[in-house]
Amino acid sequence: MWTKEELIKLGQICKKHNVIVVSDEIHQDLTLFGHQHQTFNTLSEDFKDFSVVLSSATKSFNIAGVKCAYAIIENQDLREKYLQRRLANNQQEISTLGMLATKVAYENGSEWLNELKNVLEKNITYIESELHQKTKIKVMKPQGTYLIWLDFSEYQLEDKVLDEKLAEEAGVILNKGISFGKAGQAHTRLNAAAPFSLIEEASKRLVETFKI
Structure with a gap:
């Protein structure tokens, strides 16, 4: 797993070179043996401007069949570009079952x-x-x-x-x-x-x- 220090260093390099970070954190809940997950966009306020955090409850809670995932994009311009691309790819919908399963997993599955x-x-x-x-x-x-x-x-x-x-x-x-x-x-x-x-x-x- 990436340490907090490693991720901060990575973020600083990406900021310097104007690189957008897409952080796939779908296994974020499955940390083992005392290790701790670090969510990229929480490590610095600056990182929120150029990051896309992707995740889902499907890996941790074994509910891949409901096909529900999410993206956390705090930069408004970046989020609008993402939504436009998602619409162009006809990926604008998720199932009601998927939303409910994700909500229940996070609220009651600890x-x-x-x-x-x-x-x-x-x-x-x-x-x-x-x-x-x-x-x-x-x-x-x-x-x-x-x-x-x-x-x-x-x-x-x-x-x-x-x-x-x-x-x-x-x-x-x-x-x-x-x-x-x-x-x-x-x-x-x-x-x-x-x-x-x-x-x-x-x-x-x-x-x-x-x-x-």
Whole structure:
């Protein structure tokens, strides 16, 4: 996660060079292990003039099907340009269900969200412990969200071979890191938002296939 100091430095650079910041903060509620989210446009009054903050309750509360998101744009001229473009793209409507679900989630979902974060921390900690102790897979422990990056570089496998080994030998299908760009070579992404029984089984299969 970006620290407050890092975001302020970024904002100062963008202000100096007249750059508009579009800050996607859809995972803002899913901070883990004591980390804290920093909303970009709250760090300085100046940042409100050149920022667009995008977010939604859909990730945190697992309500993606209602298709409701929002933009926070405090600069009036920038907001009017955004609204004009949205209208031109025929994206001016959202569902009533989406608005109601978002409102209910934010007003009444804090207890559920806290329980979810406890589950995610338990799952992530278990995966990290198992793979660190029993394999050469490096776990990139997330500071937020339910997505874990796994680094298989120590096994020196080509991405195609790694993918086949995961699917055919381990019986585990993960997001291919290479699909996110060259930096994702020898990496995969695992979703920890699952029942603990599935996390245990996935970890067991990875350990059996990649054990030291």
